[in-house]
Amino acid sequence: MLSKEEIFQNLAEVKEKIAAAAKRAGRNPEDVKLVAVSKTYPVEAIEYAMEEGTVIFGENKVQELTGKIDYFEAKNCQNEWHLIGHLQTNKCKYIVGRTALIHSVDSFKLAEAIDKEAAKKDVICDILIELNIGDEDSKFGCRPEDCEALVRDISILKNVRVKGLMCVAPFVENPEENRMFFRQMKNLTVDIANKNIDNVSMCEISMGMTGDYEVAIEEGATIVRVGTGIFGKRNYMI
Numbered sequence: 351m352l353s354k355e356e357i358f359q360n361l362a363e364v365k366e367k368i369a370a371a372a373k374r375a376g377r378n379p380e381d382v383k384l385v386a387v388s389k390t391y392p393v394e395a396i397e398y399a400m401e402e403g404t405v406i407f408g409e410n411k412v413q414e415l416t417g418k419i420d421y422f423e424a425k426n427c428q429n430e431w432h433l434i435g436h437l438q439t440n441k442c443k444y445i446v447g448r449t450a451l452i453h454s455v456d457s458f459k460l461a462e463a464i465d466k467e468a469a470k471k472d473v474i475c476d477i478l479i480e481l482n483i484g485d486e487d488s489k490f491g492c493r494p495e496d497c498e499a500l501v502r503d504i505s506i507l508k509n510v511r512v513k514g515l516m517c518v519a520p521f522v523e524n525p526e527e528n529r530m531f532f533r534q535m536k537n538l539t540v541d542i543a544n545k546n547i548d549n550v551s552m553c554e555i556s557m558g559m560t561g562d563y564e565v566a567i568e569e570g571a572t573i574v575r576v577g578t579g580i581f582g583k584r585n586y587m588i
């Protein structure tokens with residue numbers, strides 16, 4: 351695990367780069383939220399980031415997420431948790447009401463399961479629709495051409511709110527290769543927003559990771575998800 355000083359330095363660097371990318375695109379840096387992706391890292395690393403002032407953390411596995419939420423709730427910490435990884439319908443009950451945003455909804459069936467849990471707990475659950483933007487077989491996500499229909503179907507559910515779109519862009523050496531995908535994401539949010547579907551907003555675009563978040567911001571990302579750029583190399587053996 352990185353030291354506190356290293357995590358502080360990485361965060362300062364990432365935040366500087368976020369601000370610079372926003373400015374290059376004529377955007378307000380405050381319109382870009384940083385999700386610190388803490389999957390596989392110990393709670394101490396998260397505590398260092400919190401000390402630095404980071405408030406939003408993203409996890410991709412339900413069990414790890416709820417474990418960390420339990421830990422920080424017991425300490426009365428006010429941070430915000432996002433689920434950024436695939437969610438199985440039978441696991442919604444563990445996270446609905448405990449996460450500020452679920453980034454990875456890619457089917458009506460899953461949205462319905464979230465809605466049912468949210469209704470039971472009398473909460474509204476904010477979600478993003480995950481797109482498979484590079485059309486990769488290995489990835490979850492709805493195809494871009496199916497997105498509007500899915501959003502329309504989900505919009506009738508009373509206890510979920512669509513806030514925008516999310517994608518995990520292809521892994522590339524040169525982030526410029528993903529620019530067209532990020533642009534396609536932005537265009538899709540504009541197209542869907544123009545349909546004025548009840549209960550649906552397209553305010554958030556969650557795209558860009560350590561390797562490509564600056565390009566994503568230039569193309570309109572409002573949420574970037576950065577893990578290794580903050581916490582260092584991941585050890586999947588944990």
Ligand SMILES: *Cc1c(COP(=O)(O)O)cnc(C)c1O
Binds near residue numbers: 389434
């Ligand atoms: C792991 C993960 C990230 C962060 O990836 P880094 O390359 O470490 O920044 C972002 N989004 C999702 C969905 C992830 O699973």
